[in-house]
Amino acid sequence: MTGIEIFGAWLSIFLTVCVLSFLYDDNPIYKLAEHLFLGVSIGYGVIEIYFGVFKPNLLDKLMNGELGGFQRSLSIIPLILIFMLFSKLVPKYSWLARIPIAFIVAAYAGVKLTGELNANLMTQVAQSIPDLGAVWAEYGFWSWKHDGAGVFSSLFLVLGLSACLLHFYFSAPQNKAMQQVSRFGVLTLMLSFGASFGYTVMGRISLAIGRAQEMLGLDRLPEQVAQIHPRIATVVSAAIVIAFLVVWRRRQGDDYTPGN
């Protein structure tokens, strides 16, 4: 490994510890890491967009002498639309920005509409009407082997979906029967939110595991660990950050109020 790679690994661990210091409280060393991250991300994004989009799709076409005059002049249209977007900065001419925004919205709506209708609405509606005969033949009433697939789950899907839809149907009078159906709909929604919450928690813990693996050197080959010494980097970084937090906290004195 080169010296710069080893420095990069140490910097990565130091910045991770800086960000984790937010768990104690919002503090300047966390802010430093946050601003650095934002700055680098924006800088990187701008370069990627310039070389990946702006240059090949606009500048190269405008400068390309091989293209005919008509094709080159066509490329001026997006350039004009870009300048019109910037008219937002001048209140007197800000209305001009509505034209490119209208193009963007219209194009996006057109692209989204067909996909949503075909793949999301139609296919998913069709899937919510299960063929119970086929489900019974394949899985029976309940199959432990297939994560609970079967007639019970299919019926629960149909009833739960119907109850959810009825819960949001406000035009019907809320009599006792409707209230019971609505309650079942809420229960189904809560089950769904619970599953999503569980997956979200899993995702967040996975992120923490990823950082811990890097800090402990578990994600690298032994020869790389021998060169980087990630555990030493973690201890040194933690010592610097803790020392900073102690000094920062003392300077605040009695004015200190926890920020989170």
Added chain:
Amino acid sequence: MKLDTLVRFQNMDRRWIFLGMGIAILIPMLFPMTLPFKVDERVQSLYDAVEEIPAGSTVFISADFDPASRPELEPFFRANLHHLLRKDVKFVAATLWPSSPPLVMPIFEELTAEYGKEYGKDWCFLGFKDGKELAIKAIGENIPETFPQDIKGNKIGDLAVTRGYKQAKDFAMIINISAGFPGTREYVLQIQGQYDLSIASATTAVSGPDYIPFYKAGQLNGLSAGMPGSAQYELLVFPDGPPEGVRLLATQSVNVLNVGHAFIIILIVLGNIAFFVTRQAEEVE
């Protein structure tokens, strides 16, 4: 448990929870244990779909993830590349995420070199393309027009691996490693139905529940969600354990995940008990 203890528990400084979670993650990492886990039907389908690709075919990989989703998706990405390369399947890769190229290119280079594959002949990386859903639509319609050059500046027509592959439907399979938008959802909505594509997806845990209906509807032929999905795929690709020099990061992490979950569940149960008992006591007062 005394009432004032429960009240104190409810008002506990949240930093103790952070510390507890940190310890819950670190201990099983420092003292690893091996608990068995089973392979989900969705991951098995994904594995089977890749297994059925004939040797010599070419797949399209859309590596749409970033450093933030690396712990969840990189293990799958690596295991999937091992799977494809040892089956002699060629691949054309691209990404719709700007931060992806520096992350995935070294992995492509490392693993293809390990299997003795040649750039341009057995694989290529077309790099990043902006445009999100519009870019996906363009991949469905015309890849050479969408990516006139690869990441190294070669003209796409000069690469043997891309010859004869003009549209997404020309590939044996689309493998999408998706950390969010744009990703699997957009591939399914924009081009899967239109071209009847075979798409397999590895996604983050957060997106997992959203994509399960696509799998159930047959719009995806396999789905791996989060770190457990990656671990299961690793298990299928390396049933006898990893070869020398290969790290199964997701498999290592599954037990850590279990301990983390147990800690959260204990807190949820205790929090609920404390809430209901204190509320009852307040009502009595």
